[in-house]
Amino acid sequence: MPIESRRDLRALLFPPILVIFFFGGFAVPVWFLLEAFVSANVAWLFVASAIAYYLNYELLHTAYHMPDGHWLGRLGLVRRLCWLHQAHRDPRLMASRNFNITYPLGDWLFGTLHRPRDAATPSGP
Template sequence: MNPEFDFADAASLAERRARLREKIPKSYHPAIYFGAVNLLALAAIGGSLGALRQVTLLEWCVIPVAFLVANLVEHRVHRGPMHHRSPPWTILFERHTRQHHVYFDQGHMAVATAREYFWVFFPWWAVGLVVVTALLFALPFAWLWSANAGRLFFAVAIAYYLSYEWLHFSHHLPPQSGLGRLPFLVALRRLHVAHHDPAKMTTRNFNITFPIADWLFGTLDRGRH
């Protein structure tokens, strides 16, 4: 049990959720926000891929490497500062542990209204952090190897972020929704539901996307018990 909260107190959880619901800005439109994020990400991916010139076989290998690095970074950041107060990254802990995990526990995973996606999607500042992190890896690839390698790394990193948002979106849909019933998504959702158990959130299932790093580091809980 995380000492920050007493999730066993259902009334307290309901109160926390009500307080967080009030904090959703009146101007927030999840479809507009998510649509804009998708357009910007696709433009960044398209711009990077469109600038590729005569890619060699070795340069194409950046794709699986970048995917694996993104999976490891997702696991590391989620296991670290998103679940442990770690200055100067306290804002990640606040947003994730004290807001996302308070709003959704394993018994209350689905949004009741689309506006509640405010507590699921990355805020704008976090999207900025994703871009900076992607550049921190992509620029050395570009400088030390080739422009193609850097562009491929950046495109994969942004595509990975987009897949994170889409998968997290589906994990918090009502299970009876069309998307929520796809077998592949049902399996991934089960892992994320286990992660939202307050007793497991600091130790299990830090990959919200594909549980590769969880499997590698022994933090995978298949959520079948």
């Protein structure tokens, strides 16, 4: 489902209130705990990692919904990961497979990764 208008971005991206809740209601308390019990450097590393992950997720998720031929969709990593998002949106699989939208690491670890068969691959016995 490619982006056709600016309205589509409202459905595609996390709403600002959710971002404020995540960083204000979750990341800030965790920062204080990490700073108090581990170190300020670990706390800042947590916040930097959370922001980097959020931006990475939003960029990749947006790239998967760009129209065919868009420069963002032509990037090698985006092209390789796009199949994961397409499988994630498949109604036959979405309740049991491919829960990770951006990277398949979690699905690989938990055994929920489903790779569509390559059309060139001969069928089994």
